[in-house]
Amino acid sequence: MEKAAMMQAAQDMVESFVDLPTIPQVATRVIELLDRPGVELDEVADMILADQVLAARVIKMVNSPLYKPAHEIKSVKRALIYLGFRHIRELAFTCSFVDVFEGRDGIFDIKSFWEHSFGVGVVAKIIAQRVRYPDSEKAYLVGIVHDIGEVFLSYYRQDAFRSLLDSVQGRPYRLVDKEAEFLGTSHSEVGLCIARKWNFPPDYCEVIALHHAPEEAVLDPTLCAIANLADLFCSVRQLDYGGSSWVTFNLAEEKAWGILKGYSPALADLDVERFCYELDDRVPEIQEMVKSIFQGIGA
Amino acid sequence: MALDLKPFDAKSAPKISDKDFEQLRDYIYNVCGIYFHSSKKYFLESRLARRMEMTGCKTHGDYYQYVRSAATGRTELSKLLDEITTNETCFFRNMPQLTALENKFLPEIVATKGKIGFKKLRIWSAGSSSGEEAYTMAMILLEKRATILKDWIIEIIGTDINETVLAQAKEGIYNSYSVRNTPDFYLKKYFKEEAAGRFVLSPEVKKLASFSQLNLYDDNKMLFMKSFDFIFCANVLIYFDTTSKSKVVQHFYNNLQPYGYFFVGQSESLHGVNDKFKTVHFPGGFTYNK
Numbered sequence: 001m002e003k004a005a006m007m008q009a010a011q012d013m014v015e016s017f018v019d020l021p022t023i024p025q026v027a028t029r030v031i032e033l034l035d036r037p038g039v040e041l042d043e044v045a046d047m048i049l050a051d052q053v054l055a056a057r058v059i060k061m062v063n064s065p066l067y068k069p070a071h072e073i074k075s076v077k078r079a080l081i082y083l084g085f086r087h088i089r090e091l092a093f094t095c096s097f098v099d100v101f102e103g104r105d106g107i108f109d110i111k112s113f114w115e116h117s118f119g120v121g122v123v124a125k126i127i128a129q130r131v132r133y134p135d136s137e138k139a140y141l142v143g144i145v146h147d148i149g150e151v152f153l154s155y156y157r158q159d160a161f162r163s164l165l166d167s168v169q170g171r172p173y174r175l176v177d178k179e180a181e182f183l184g185t186s187h188s189e190v191g192l193c194i195a196r197k198w199n200f201p202p203d204y205c206e207v208i209a210l211h212h213a214p215e216e217a218v219l220d221p222t223l224c225a226i227a228n229l230a231d232l233f234c235s236v237r238q239l240d241y242g243g244s245s246w247v248t249f250n251l252a253e254e255k256a257w258g259i260l261k262g263y264s265p266a267l268a269d270l271d272v273e274r275f276c277y278e279l280d281d282r283v284p285e286i287q288e289m290v291k292s293i294f295q296g297i298g299a
Numbered sequence: 300m301a302l303d304l305k306p307f308d309a310k311s312a313p314k315i316s317d318k319d320f321e322q323l324r325d326y327i328y329n330v331c332g333i334y335f336h337s338s339k340k341y342f343l344e345s346r347l348a349r350r351m352e353m354t355g356c357k358t359h360g361d362y363y364q365y366v367r368s369a370a371t372g373r374t375e376l377s378k379l380l381d382e383i384t385t386n387e388t389c390f391f392r393n394m395p396q397l398t399a400l401e402n403k404f405l406p407e408i409v410a411t412k413g414k415i416g417f418k419k420l421r422i423w424s425a426g427s428s429s430g431e432e433a434y435t436m437a438m439i440l441l442e443k444r445a446t447i448l449k450d451w452i453i454e455i456i457g458t459d460i461n462e463t464v465l466a467q468a469k470e471g472i473y474n475s476y477s478v479r480n481t482p483d484f485y486l487k488k489y490f491k492e493e494a495a496g497r498f499v500l501s502p503e504v505k506k507l508a509s510f511s512q513l514n515l516y517d518d519n520k521m522l523f524m525k526s527f528d529f530i531f532c533a534n535v536l537i538y539f540d541t542t543s544k545s546k547v548v549q550h551f552y553n554n555l556q557p558y559g560y561f562f563v564g565q566s567e568s569l570h571g572v573n574d575k576f577k578t579v580h581f582p583g584g585f586t587y588n589k
Contacts (some may be wrong), residue, residue, distance in 0.1 A: 038371070040331065170401075170402055171402060172402055172403045172581075232580070233580075235582070236580045236581060236582050236584075236585075237583075237585070238582075240582060243582070246582060247580075247581075247582065248399065248403055248404065248579060248580060248581040248582075249579070249580050249582075250578070250579045250588070251577070251578050251579075251580065252577045252578075252579055271568070271570040271571075272568045272570070272578055272585075273332060273334075273567075273568035273569070273578070273585070274568060274570060276580070276585065277334040277336065277566060277568075280336055281336055281337045281338075282339075284338075
């Protein structure tokens with residue numbers, strides 16, 4: 001399908017969405033802080049403390065198995081000291097973002113969306129570190145937001161989405177291709193429209209738009225390739241929207257793999273098998289973390 | 300492999316620390332190519348307790364040194380692997396693999412071969428043990444007889460070095476432990492429960508697979524195992540040293556059709572063994588192709 005037509009369809013679709021949530025003010029502020037050099041730790045701390053729900057969530061999350069503190073952390077200040085500035089930024093962003101999709105359980109429920117998104121975030125960060133990409137926190141953050149289009153597409157277009165899933169029973173497919181066929185657009189285009197509405201920085205927008213076509217990226221092909229591979233690995237290691245997608249891939253033929261090997265030739269020696277098995281080991285941690293951010297917070 | 304259902308008091312097993320677990324897991328992975336998931340920590344702990352008792356090792360650290368020692372290590376490692384993999388053989392053991400085969404790899408190969416009018420499918424279960432893997436494939440393929448495999452010739456070959464297990468495979472009688480993973484549909488259709496816990500495989504399934512003795516180290520015989528579409532070799536290569544493993548895997552590579560797939564066990568890895576095979580990932584696993 002023509003790319004421009006898919007983009008137009010996405011724009012029309014997003015305009016037609018009733019009650020499209022706005023991004024929380026605090027998340028916008030965190031985004032502003034993301035790329036600004038010379039941000040002070042206090043600025044982030046003040047911002048978190050100003051929002052009780054956010055503060056409670058940060059504490060919940062820092063105590064989840066993913067961050068593994070030796071003792072329970074009970075205050076935002078301790079969390080800041082434990083995580084350091086870069087990590088607190090990623091945590092604050094994640095926590096501020098969680099409410100955006102509340103009640104938007106569509107064909108995919110929000111919990112499985114978050115498990116996939118956190119999974120892609122965590123794996124993107126690991127890949128970024130392996131290839132020595134300079135900003136692994138950014139890789140984590142784009143992983144968290146890469147599929148925002150999916151939430152809205154599966155929520156606002158439930159009937160078409162259900163027919164899509166019915167049509168692929170027992171057959172391998174890539175969701176993004178099937179969406180184009182059934183909806184005239186895909187979660188990449190829809191996600192891009194929403195990211196622009198929410199004033200995401202351009203490189204974040206690019207990942208959202210091109211995480212299934214990293215070879216088309218202009219601003220940061222490496223980042224898009226990292227998100228693409230992380231997405232693929234999560235799709236085959238239990239972080240796959242509760243089994244709703246059914247993907248197979250030959251790593252050697254993936255364009256993202258080529259891009260990243262070009263960026264970091266040592267990647268060719270990666271023990272891919274072990275990488276997958278280690279990812280399996282992290283799945284319960286990721287599920288636990290998703291549980292922890294939704295549990296017991298009166299948001 | 301023989302079943303070992305001896306009860307074991309897991310409570311008496313000494314607790315393994317995260318550090319000891321990781322150390323041993325890494326060592327087993329590097330030497331044998333099998334990965335111990337964190338979720339198997341307690342299982343490994345209880346199995347280790349038996350081996351520690353047998354070898355007189357007091358701590359996990361002592362045992363780690365013991366398996367690493369040149370004199371006794373390799374033999375001990377094999378015994379540990381026996382403890383760990385003994386009870387694994389059963390029908391429908393690796394579900395993600397079977398799903399991927401049904402959803403993708405089988406239809407793909409049938410389409411490729413069908414195009415050139417070559418309607419024959421050859422499957423090899425290398426290290427077949429008592430035949431569960433080979434017969435699982437037989438049942439799955441029988442179900443496709445009316446559709447994509449209509450008029451196809453199907454050859455399933457199981458090989459093992461051990462004559463006793465091959466005799467069991469040929470007999471086709473299993474206990475309830477072997478069929479514990481078998482979906483009801485297949486259990487009702489292809490097994491007859493003659494007595495409590497005695498499951499007799501239907502002749503229809505048995506007819507599809509043949510079994511013979513083969514030593515995977517035997518280069519001459521390996522050369523004759525030609526043109527397979529699927530090769531399965533689960534939990535066998537883990538017992539081989541690196542040189543033999545590379546040699547055997549090269550044979551598998553040569554014996555596989557250009558579009559064929561080679562499957563290893565659920566937590567196994569061929570990393571560093573053969574750089575020609577490519578990995579193809581599917582939900583819950585991966586396979587190798589040319």
